[in-house]
Amino acid sequence: MPKGEKTKVHQTPYSKVSSSDDEMVTPGNITVTGSDLLKEASRIRGFSGRDDYDLSSFLREVDTVLELFRENANTRLFVIQRYVVTKIHGEALNVIRPLGGNSTWEAIKAELIRNFGVKES
Secondary structure: OOOOOOEEOOOOOEEEEEOOOOEEEEEOOOEEOHHHHHHHHHOOOOEOOOOOOOHHHHHHHHHHHHHOOOOOHHHHHHHHHHHHHHHEOHHHHHHHHHHOOOOOHHHHHHHHHHHHOOOOO
8 A cells, every 4th residue: 555545444344445455454434544554553562471561451452453454464464573573572572482483473372371371351
């Protein structure tokens, strides 16, 4: 999607935002750009495995952002590597590092849950 180009999204529970190279899914009836979606991904809060930010909140936040990119596997993978993995640090990074650089979100998520558990909210 060219920088600054906006695409109208039609009223549906989830609608495609499309251009010749890019498709993303957004909820509701809003206007977004690819840049807007990447800015949202950049706002994901960091997770280290300490008590200052619980795993459940981190997972929910990442799942919400990744839903916006579900229609484009390449963009979704880029977001996982550039915006999700870089937000994982400290002990949490140590536990996902053995998974390798091309890990899926599902593998990362499972490893974080295995090591840090999910608190019921």
